[in-house]
Every structure is written in structure tokens, then in C-alpha cells.
Amino acid sequence: MSTREERHTVTFEINGARKTVAAEARRLLVHLIREDLGLTGTHVGCDTSQCGACTVEIDGLAVKSCTVLAVSAEGASITTIEGLTPGTDLDPIQAAFHEHHALQCGFCTPGMVMSVRQLLKDQPAPSEHDIRRGLAGNICRCTGYHNIVRAVESLASKGEQS
Amino acid sequence: MSQAPAIRQIGQPLRRREDFKLLAGKGRYVDDIKLPGMLHMAVLRSPHAHARIGRVDLSAARSAPGVRLALSGQALDGKIGPIRPNWIIPGSKVPSRPVIAIDRVRFVGECVALVVAETLAEAYDAVGLIDVDYEVLPAVTDEEVAVRDGAPQLHDNVPGNITTIYKVRGGDYQKVSREADHVIGLRVVNNRLIPTCMETRAIVAAPELDGTLTVYIGSQVPHMHRRWIAETVGIPEHQLRVVAPDIGGGFGAKMHLYSEDLLCPYLARELGAPVKWWESRSESHQSTSHGRAHTERIEVAFTNEGKILGLKVETLGNVGAYLSNMASGGPTVNTVNFGTGTYKIDNYEAISRVVVTNTVPVDAYRGYGRPEGAYIAERAIDAVARHLKLDQVEVRRKNFVQPAEFPYRPYGSMGVMYDSGNYQGLLDKALAAFDYDRRRSECEALRGSGIYRGIGVAAYTHMCGMAPSRRLAVSGFDRGGWESARVSIDSSGRATIYSGSMSQGQGHITSLSQIAADVLQIPIENIEVVQGDTRQVQAGHGTFNSRSMAVGGSSVHVSSQRIVAKAKKIAASMLEVDEKDVSYSAGAFSVPGTDIPPVTFSKVARMAYVGHKLPDRLEPGLDETVFYDPTGMGSPSGVHLAYVEVDPETGIVDILDYVAVDDVGTLINPRLAAGQIHGGVVQGIAQALYEEVSYDADNGQLLTGSLLDYAVPRAEHVPNIRSLFQETPSPTNPIGVKGIGESGSIAAPPCMVHAVLDAVSPFGITHLDMPLTPPRIWAAVQEARKGAGQ
Ligand code: FES
Ligand code: FES
Numbered sequence: 024m025s026t027r028e029e030r031h032t033v034t035f036e037i038n039g040a041r042k043t044v045a046a047e048a049r050r051l052l053v054h055l056i057r058e059d060l061g062l063t064g065t066h067v068g069c070d071t072s073q074c075g076a077c078t079v080e081i082d083g084l085a086v087k088s089c090t091v092l093a094v095s096a097e098g099a100s101i102t103t104i105e106g107l108t109p110g111t112d113l114d115p116i117q118a119a120f121h122e123h124h125a126l127q128c129g130f131c132t133p134g135m136v137m138s139v140r141q142l143l144k145d146q147p148a149p150s151e152h153d154i155r156r157g158l159a160g161n162i163c164r165c166t167g168y169h170n171i172v173r174a175v176e177s178l179a180s181k182g183e184q185s
Numbered sequence: 186m187s188q189a190p191a192i193r194q195i196g197q198p199l200r201r202r203e204d205f206k207l208l209a210g211k212g213r214y215v216d217d218i219k220l221p222g223m224l225h226m227a228v229l230r231s232p233h234a235h236a237r238i239g240r241v242d243l244s245a246a247r248s249a250p251g252v253r254l255a256l257s258g259q260a261l262d263g264k265i266g267p268i269r270p271n272w273i274i275p276g277s278k279v280p281s282r283p284v285i286a287i288d289r290v291r292f293v294g295e296c297v298a299l300v301v302a303e304t305l306a307e308a309y310d311a312v313g314l315i316d317v318d319y320e321v322l323p324a325v326t327d328e329e330v331a332v333r334d335g336a337p338q339l340h341d342n343v344p345g346n347i348t349t350i351y352k353v354r355g356g357d358y359q360k361v362s363r364e365a366d367h368v369i370g371l372r373v374v375n376n377r378l379i380p381t382c383m384e385t386r387a388i389v390a391a392p393e394l395d396g397t398l399t400v401y402i403g404s405q406v407p408h409m410h411r412r413w414i415a416e417t418v419g420i421p422e423h424q425l426r427v428v429a430p431d432i433g434g435g436f437g438a439k440m441h442l443y444s445e446d447l448l449c450p451y452l453a454r455e456l457g458a459p460v461k462w463w464e465s466r467s468e469s470h471q472s473t474s475h476g477r478a479h480t481e482r483i484e485v486a487f488t489n490e491g492k493i494l495g496l497k498v499e500t501l502g503n504v505g506a507y508l509s510n511m512a513s514g515g516p517t518v519n520t521v522n523f524g525t526g527t528y529k530i531d532n533y534e535a536i537s538r539v540v541v542t543n544t545v546p547v548d549a550y551r552g553y554g555r556p557e558g559a560y561i562a563e564r565a566i567d568a569v570a571r572h573l574k575l576d577q578v579e580v581r582r583k584n585f586v587q588p589a590e591f592p593y594r595p596y597g598s599m600g601v602m603y604d605s606g607n608y609q610g611l612l613d614k615a616l617a618a619f620d621y622d623r624r625r626s627e628c629e630a631l632r633g634s635g636i637y638r639g640i641g642v643a644a645y646t647h648m649c650g651m652a653p654s655r656r657l658a659v660s661g662f663d664r665g666g667w668e669s670a671r672v673s674i675d676s677s678g679r680a681t682i683y684s685g686s687m688s689q690g691q692g693h694i695t696s697l698s699q700i701a702a703d704v705l706q707i708p709i710e711n712i713e714v715v716q717g718d719t720r721q722v723q724a725g726h727g728t729f730n731s732r733s734m735a736v737g738g739s740s741v742h743v744s745s746q747r748i749v750a751k752a753k754k755i756a757a758s759m760l761e762v763d764e765k766d767v768s769y770s771a772g773a774f775s776v777p778g779t780d781i782p783p784v785t786f787s788k789v790a791r792m793a794y795v796g797h798k799l800p801d802r803l804e805p806g807l808d809e810t811v812f813y814d815p816t817g818m819g820s821p822s823g824v825h826l827a828y829v830e831v832d833p834e835t836g837i838v839d840i841l842d843y844v845a846v847d848d849v850g851t852l853i854n855p856r857l858a859a860g861q862i863h864g865g866v867v868q869g870i871a872q873a874l875y876e877e878v879s880y881d882a883d884n885g886q887l888l889t890g891s892l893l894d895y896a897v898p899r900a901e902h903v904p905n906i907r908s909l910f911q912e913t914p915s916p917t918n919p920i921g922v923k924g925i926g927e928s929g930s931i932a933a934p935p936c937m938v939h940a941v942l943d944a945v946s947p948f949g950i951t952h953l954d955m956p957l958t959p960p961r962i963w964a965a966v967q968e969a970r971k972g973a974g975q
Contacts, residue, residue, distance in 0.1 A: 063217035064210015104210030128690030129207025130433030167867030
């Protein structure tokens with residue numbers, strides 16, 4: 024049997040819970056998250072790392088989880104979309120998306136929200152241009168981005184203006 | 186129980202009721218479904234555009250780890266299929282389309298064999314072990330080449346590669362073209378697109394213990410899929426349950442019948458286990474239907490003053506290797522019927538040829554035919570303005586159908602009728618919002634300093650909600666035009682709506698609740714909406730052709746009215762008065778002019794179910810089902826304006842402003858309506874500036890095989906969209922709604938092209954074909970400079 028099917032044990036923290044999972048060497052983190060852990064809010068929209076639907080947070084950084092091998096998550100701390108809404112209250116980014124009608128089919132939305140988190144961490148008061156640049160890794164086919172930009176602007180204006 | 190709403194819900198910009206679970210990552214798309222014992226299917230696709238299939242060796246695949254079954258087309262021959270189109274224009278020659286290719290493949294991506302294994306990885310691994318002998322044949326991908334003498338032929342029963350010839354005629358084009366001051370011709374290409382729903386297709390078929398089969402599929406048309414799968418696989422329709430859970434966008438691509446939709450149900454029954462198939466993005470580019478792919482030759486005859494006298498159109502619609510679900514209707518009825526656009530052109534002559542080529546089948550994509558039709562009308566009128574050096578706005582104004590002329594039948598058409606509109610009103614509103622005059626002079630002034638800005642204008646109209654049913658028969662469309670809604674009131678007076686429409690992101694739970702709330706006069710939160718389960722929803726046609734509010738919404742309106750009518754009878758009996766003396770307002774039945782205390786809707790609902798005091802011969806219960814068949818179709822219209830700057834040294838287009846003024850009739854929810862415009866316009870901008878499917882003309886290889894090389898725009902590639910509305914209610918349905926989903930992708934392509942052409946007009950460039958990519962614009966500028974000896 025070739026090594027790609029060999030299984031390795033990975034231990035990491037996800038949405039605050041510690042997990043140990045056995046994964047094939049070739050398994051992508053996104054598949055581990057979706058299939059082994061059942062956290063299906065993280066989506067797969069492409070196979071060339073273009074769409075951003077799979078974006079999660081790894082050790083405080085937004086990462087496309089389809090670009091990460093599951094085995095390399097050893098020791099990592101991961102947050103997925105489910106980690107933002109443990110109860111029934113939306114976090115401020117999610118609430119802004121609702122307020123500004125920044126989602127239609129919702130397929131891009133979890134990845135988009137995770138990228139917006141990173142964007143606002145990097146630039147608490149981004150301009151429209153910064154927002155559009157900052158979301159370049161995420162494709163949305165429904166909204167034309169217009170209301171996503173409005174949602175992010177509404178969050179930015181609450182911070183300091185640069 | 187909460188109070189009845191004080192305000193009319195239709196017209197309120199309510200926030201969506203469906204958002205929470207999608208935002209929280211709790212949406213349930215087909216790929217999220219995992220059933221015990223579920224097996225995975227993977228498909229081997231043809232690497233050749235045209236080839237004869239020799240031996241298919243499945244032995245290595247069959248003995249690979251985890252593999253349950255491996256099949257080629259031969260094994261299914263006579264068992265399931267062929268895949269029949271649902272819309273067949275009379276006179277069409279329909280090529281036979283097996284579910285899996287049997288002796289010949291006709292496009293890169295066609296199914297050749299399949300594997301079912303315990304895991305997806307094992308299925309993919311085993312597909313890689315299948316060995317197929319191909320004898321490669323010459324391929325043709327371009328519609329103009331495919332109709333030439335000597336072109337490779339795809340199907341024995343489709344001579345010349347033409348499946349369908351469709352003609353439209355009104356007035357006498359030949360006569361006016363002889364008499365006109367000017368006749369000019371142009372050839373325009375409507376570039377092939379990939380719809381690109383962010384959720385690719387996926388399907389799970391699960392045999393149930395009672396012998397029925399449940400199919401989970403992201404379908405825009407769940408009841409149609411039930412019928413098609415039943416008929417093609419040979420399963421009694423009533424034993425098939427189709428469930429469409431959350432859908433990650435459809436745009437037309439999820440309303441057709443694909444091989445995998447048939448294979449999973451068949452294999453699940455054969456293997457007695459759930460079978461899942463999920464489409465990777467690269468697979469999607471070569472297996473899910475493409476859109477557009479037309480070439481049009483246009484001739485326009487007009488006076489010195491810019492009045493159009495006649496229009497002649499020749500369409501070649503490339504439909505790929507087979508006739509997909511609606512494919513013969515797209516380039517024909519849906520395109521050339523609408524070729525005169527918003528203009529009064531009495532003399533019209535059009536012929537459309539539907540052409541097969543060695544490419545992915547082409548079918549409906551957001552607007553289907555109407556974007557192509559609007560592009561004909563708009564590029565023609567823009568060419569007239571350019572030719573006569575007249576203002577692009579004034580030429581349009583001069584040719585518009587006038588408000589008093591509605592209902593209007595263009596060129597005396599029997600098939601096309603625009604129910605209502607006010608194009609002048611749209612134009613004036615758009616010009617004012619855009620500040621047209623100031624920007625016009627700004628463009629002129631800047632040109633002197635080497636800044637090339639341009640303004641684009643486009644107007645459109647079309648028809649939504651294909652209906653009534655008896656008219657669809659004439660055009661060979663094997664479905665009805667009605668929609669079904671059941672409104673079921675529980676014993677507390679709360680409502681559940683079972684709607685045959687199907688949201689893929691449009692927000693029907695919110696909009697249909699608004700429609701029902703106004704009639705039932707109960708709060709929105711007391712209304713639930715169920716869609717996408719053929720076991721729960723009685724019947725339906727689903728969502729396409731911007732029909733959900735006009736037809737689906739009207740059916741909810743009418744069934745809600747029937748609820749109120751029955752409730753009124755019960756109330757009269759409770760109040761011990763005559764029914765005609767009872768009036769219903771603010772959620773209570775009262776007898777005006779008396780001091781009889783009113784009874785609330787919820788009390789009446791309780792009475793309907795306990796049945797203690799019902800009028801004689803009235804059945805208990807408060808539950809009404811309607812099959813609403815419209816009498817006609819509503820015609821949305823709009824005027825869009827774009828402001829761009831083109832850098833002649835790089836060919837890059839910067840979009841400075843975009844204004845959309847749309848008349849979609851009564852607005853149910855302005856917030857959701859604007860969202861539809863934003864998304865549609867951006868898909869239209871994408872067609873105009875970025876997206877194009879490329880094939881290698883020599884060997885038929887798909888060159889835009891993944892999102893790496895197919896340019897779906899990102900946030901930084903598109904502008905803010907200023908969406909405004911004008912409301913001219915449609916007289917064709919009780920709520921006055923017309924349809925909105927397709928408007929943006931119809932208007933934006935010509936609007937953007939005109940803006941860019943205006944910007945580069947100082948170079949003497951008069952024509953460019955989409956997509957207007959930087960290299961294409963740059964090359965045109967270089968060419969023009971060379972010609973001018975600069
Ligand atoms: S799935 Fe598309 S970027 Fe990861
Ligand atoms: S909301 Fe559908 S892809 Fe973004």
C-alpha cells in the first residue's frame with residue numbers, strides 16, 4: 024500500500040475542543056473538518072484554492088483549509104464558522120451580514136465571514152478599496168459583493184477612522 | 186398570540202428570515218448529507234472531444250480496494266435513459282443521448298464509465314485504473330464552423346449539425362431595407378459562459394425500507410426532477426421522493442437533467458445502499474451546462490433621423506454535443522422573439538439555427554435567451570447612433586415603445602406581448618440619478634487630456650413566468666405554466682405555506698411570507714414556508730424564468746384568499762350573522778355598524794378544527810391548495826447606465842459608476858429586490874469584461890477547465906451598483922409583480938460594452954466582442970493607431 028493511504032494521528036484544538044483523529048497522509052484539512060468532525064459549515068467550492076469557501080482560522084490566521092494537509096494541523100488551534108456561534112447569538116460580523124443582506128444562497132458566507140474577521144483584524148477601519156482588496160480570496164456568485172462591502176463598512180465605521 | 190400587522194407587508198424591506206442558519210454554518214447542502222452505509226460514485230470522463238470508444242477495461246478498477254461496482258455505458262444500454270429534452274421546438278431533430286456514452290464520445294467531459302466505492306478517495310483511485318481505447322475523430326467547437334460544408338458531423342440524424350430552424354417574421358423587412366436611408370450590418374458574439382454556482386452539483390440517492398427511494402439534489406425544480414428521474418430510470422413517480430435542501434446558487438444550471446441525476450438513483454436501487462456523487466469544480470466546468478454561446482448577424486435599416494425601420498437577425502446558437510433540457514428553446518423562442526427589445530420596430534425578420542458541436546451542452550443560464558435577445562436590440566441601436574453620430578440616449582428615446590401602446594405586441598407577434606411599461610420614465614430616472622449631461626461633458630472635456638471615459642446605456646424588456654399552460658404546448662415545452670401553493674392554518678391560526686417554487690438564495694421564506702401576511706392579516710412570525718420536498722409539497726414547477734414571485738407568489742396570494750373566504754363563512758356562523766355582513770380587517774372578523782364583538786382569526790381557526798359550529802355543509806379544516814395558472818406573462822423592463830474609464834496603454838477598464846433603474850412591477854421586498862439586481866448586474870459585467878469559455882479549436886480541449894483559468898470576478902473587479910426602481914404593476918397577476926432575477930444579467934452586458942466603445946471611440950473603434958479583456962482592448966487600440974498612422 025502506498026504511503027498516501029497510510030494513516031497518521033493528529034491532535035489539535037477546534038472551536039475550543041481538543042480532538043485526536045487518524046487521517047490519511049493525503050487527506051486535506053477541509054475534508055477532515057467536514058467529514059470526520061461533521062462541521063459542515065466549512066464548504067468546498069473549488070479544487071484549485073480560488074474560492075475561499077473553505078476559509079477557517081488556524082492559530083489566529085484566516086487560511087483556506089483546502090490548502091492544508093490534515094496531518095499538518097498537529098498542535099494547531101482552529102476556529103470554524105461554528106465556533107463563532109456556539110449559541111443562538113450571531114457574532115457582530117454575522118449580524119452585519121444579516122442586517123445588510125450580504126448573503127443570498129449562503130454557500131460562500133462562512134468562508135466570507137472568516138475572511139472578514141481577518142480583514143478587520145488587519146485593518147480595523149478599512150476603506151471600500153481595502154475591503155474589496157481584502158476579500159479578493161473569496162468568490163461570491165450571488166450578491167455581486169455590493170452588500171458584503173456594505174456589511175464590512177458598517178463594522179469598520181464602528182472602529183477608529185484611519 | 187401577537188397582534189395582526191398594522192402595515193402592509195408587501196413593499197417592506199424586511200430582513201431575511203432564512204439567514205440565521207446559513208450565517209451560523211448550519212445550512213444543509215447536499216454535500217453535507219452523510220447517511221449510514223453510504224457509497225460514493227466517481228465518473229470517468231472523456232479526455233477527447235470526439236472519439237469512437239473501443240474496449241473499456243474495468244478489471245483493474247473492479248479489483249481495487251473498496252470498489253463495489255464499475256460500469257461502462259454498454260452495461261446500462263436499454264436499462265436506463267436516454268436523456269430526453271423537456272423542451273423540444275417543433276420540427277427539431279433530437280440526437281439520442283445515452284446516460285453514459287456507449288460507442289462514441291462527443292465532448293470532453295462526457296461520462297464514459299463509473300465506479301462506486303466505499304469512500305470517495307477509493308472511487309477516484311479506481312477511476313484512474315480504467316483503461317479505454319479511443320479512436321479520435323475530428324472535432325468542431327465553433328458554431329460558425331460546424332454549419333459549414335465538410336464540418337465534422339456529430340449525429341447521424343442531425344445533418345449539417347443543425348437540430349432546429351426557427352423563424353420569426355413581422356411586417357416586411359425586405360421592403361423597408363430597400364427604402365431606408367441607411368442599412369448597416371454587424372456580427373456580434375455572445376460569449377460562452379460557465380454559470381458557476383458556488384455550490385457545485387451533488388446528489389445522494391437513498392433506498393428506504395418501504396421500497397421507496399429518496400433523492401437529495403440541489404434542484405431548482407424538485408417536482409420536475411421527480412418526474413424526469415422516474416421516467417428515465419423507470420421508478421414509479423409516487424415511490425420517488427425528491428428533497429432539495431439548501432442550494433448554493435442555481436442560475437439555471439440546476440434545472441436540467443444530468444447523467445449523474447439518473448445514475449445515483451439507479452445504482453442505489455441496484456446496490457441497496459445510499460449512493461452519493463459530488464462534482465468537483467473542475468469536473469463542473471466540463472459536465473454542468475454552459476450558457477450563451479451564440480453568434481448573431483444583424484442588419485438594421487433606419488432613417489437619417491435615426492428611426493429604425495426594420496431589423497434582420499440570423500442567430501447561430503451553439504448547444505454543445507446534445508440537446509440539453511431546454512436547449513432548442515433558448516436560441517429560438519427565448520432569443521429571437523425578443524430581438525427588437527424596447528423599440529418599436531415593425532418590420533422584423535429572424536432566423537435561428539440551433540447547432541450541435543463537440544462541446545459541453547449549453548442550456549439556461551440567468552436570463553436564457555433574453556440576454557442574447559437584448560444584446561441584439563441594444564447593439565443594433567447603438568450602432569445606429571454611432572453611424573449617424575447621434576446621442577445614444579436620444580436615439581433610444583426616439584424608438585421606444587410608448588406608454589400608451591401597452592399591452593404591446595412587437596412586430597405584430599402572436600407569441601410576444603409586453604404587458605406594461607414606461608421606458609421613458611425609466612430613462613429619465615436613470616439619467617437624473619446618473620447626472621448624464623454633466624458626465625457627458627466631462628467625458629468630452631477629459632478626452633483632450635488623454636483620459637478616455639465612456640458612458641454606456643442599455644434598455645431591456647422581456648417576459649417572465651412562462652405561462653399559461655396551454656400556450657407552452659404550442660412551443661413544445663413539456664410542462665405546465667402553473668404553480669402550486671397550499672396554505673394550511675393550524676388550530677391556533679398560524680400558517681404553513683407549502684410552495685412549489687424553490688429558493689436557491691432568493692429568500693422565498695421571507696418574500697412568500699410577506700405575500701401571505703397581507704391577505705391572512707397575521708404576523709410574519711406566524712407563517713412558515715416549506716419548499717423542496719416532494720413528499721411535503723403537493724406539486725410544483727420550481728424556480729426559473731424569474732417566475733417565483735409572479736406565479737409562485739400569486740399562487741400563495743390566491744390560496745391565502747381562499748383561506749380568508751372560508752374563514753369568513755365560519756366567522757359568520759360563529760357571529761350568527763349572514764356571511765355578506767362580515768368584514769375582515771386587522772386579523773378580526775366583525776360586523777360593521779353593529780356592536781357584535783369581533784372574532785379573531787385564531788378563534789375562527791380553532792372553530793374550523795373542532796367543527797362545533799360550522800355552517801351547514803361546510804367541511805371542517807382551514808387548508809387550501811391552489812394550482813394557479815396565469816393568464817399571461819409580466820414584462821419587466823429597465824434602463825441601465827455605466828460610466829467607465831479605459832486606459833489605452835493597458836486596456837484595463839475601470840468602472841466608475843453603475844446605475845440600474847428597473848421596473849419589475851410591484852416590489853415585494855425592496856431589500857431582496859436590490860440584492861437580485863446587484864448579483865445579476867455583476868454576472869452581466871462578468872460576461873462583458875471577464876468571463877469566456879475557451880476551447881482549442883483544433884482538438885476540442887476545454888482550456889478554461891478550472892477556476893484558475895475561468896475569470897469569475899472578485900470584489901475588487903466590480904463596482905457598487907446603484908439600484909433604483911420604478912413600479913408599474915403587471916396587469917397579469919393579482920399582486921402586480923413581474924419578475925426580477927434575470928434583469929441584471931440581461932441589461933449589464935450591452936451597457937458595459939457600450940460604455941467601453943464610447944470610451945475608445947476617439948480611436949475610431951466601433952466594434953468589440955465580449956469579453957472586453959485588457960489584451961483585447963489593447964490590441965484594438967494598437968490596431969486603430971496603426972491604421973491612423975499614429
Ligand atoms: S475550496 Fe475553494 S479555496 Fe478552498
Ligand atoms: S451568497 Fe451565494 S455565493 Fe455568496
